[in-house]
Amino acid sequence: MPPEDAHRRPIVLVLGPTAGGKTSLSIELARRLPGGGTCLGADSMQIYRGMDIGTAKPTADERAAAPHELFDLVDPDGPPFTVADWLEAAEASITTCRNTGRWPIVVGGTNLYVQNLLYGMDAPAPTDPVLRADLDAMSDADLRARLEEEAPEDAQRIHANDRRRTIRALERAAAEEEGTPTTARAWDGPPREDFVAIGLEWPVESINRRINARVKAMAADGLIDEVRALHHANRLGRQAREALGYREIVDHLEGRCSAEDAFERIKIGTRRFAKQQRTWLRRFRILPRTVWLGAEGKTTAELASEAEKHIFSTYGGSTSSTE
DSSP, X not given: OOGGXXXXXXXXXXXXXXXXSHHHHHXXXXXXXXXXXXXXXXXXXXXXXXXOTTTTOOOXXXXXXXXXXXXXXXXXXXXXXXXXXXXXXXXXXXXXXXXXXXXXXXXXXXXXXXXXXXXOSOOOOOOOHHHHHHHHTSOHHHXXXXXXXXXXXXXXXXXXXXXXXXXHHHHHHHHHHTTOOBTTBOTTXXXXXXXXXXXXXXXXXXXXXXXHHHHHHHHHHTHHHHHHHHHHTTOOOHHHHTSTTHHHHHHHHTTSSOXXXXXXXXXXXXXXXXXXXXXXXXXXXXXXXXXXXXXXXXXXXXXXXXXXXXXXXXXXXXXXXXX
């Protein structure tokens, strides 16, 4: 497809739970799609340089298999990186992909990023006076524990001492749990039209086993050494230090728990994170031009074939490399 037709090339979203195989599928699609694709990271922690093992960032071999962008954007000890910062970078990468005849493949890790890419930036969350009074009466420690339980994705990006943002995140989580439309998550409005989406579905028991295996692999790959180097160099800023997998290892390095306990807490936290992701993913089911693929028992190649069929049946293009 020549560059002048690039506007016809949709964003390809790859959605699904953590440890669900999104990275592998996105790379396979980038290799298969005519003209090639570029994998665009949508993960609020993979944007940090040096935070590789604990964020499950694509490996050097995976990056060599297909072009990757929106990874390693900023240093972990730099200024806060916002959703608006990511959106600006993402739109620039999407435009570049289209202008060079490549497919922009957005690999969803932080569903808040994906939601804002589709619907636009969040408006202020509504306030329930009764809930606000209850939250205002809670201690900072209790608020943090509740945030990690009810909205672990928000807990990854909100500092433990940021009481105001913690309360707002809990208000949004409560509204979403009740199925109440909120201005902060404008699911009732139309999303942008220039995308197709592939979601990967897993049984809860299977994804929990995959999470446990991933955390075990992180330990073997040297997560403690990675965190130790960043921590000793004072390179973990407020946002980065709160990342799931890093705060637990920091607690170990500072003597508050054993390594074994730290990794067990990472497993528990990641499983909670996956549970919270399932709430987001239920809302993504209302998206048009979206298919959900059962992933258990299938190879990446099989999933990619199913995804290709959906992309081209929706997009109306050809699977031939000659267009």
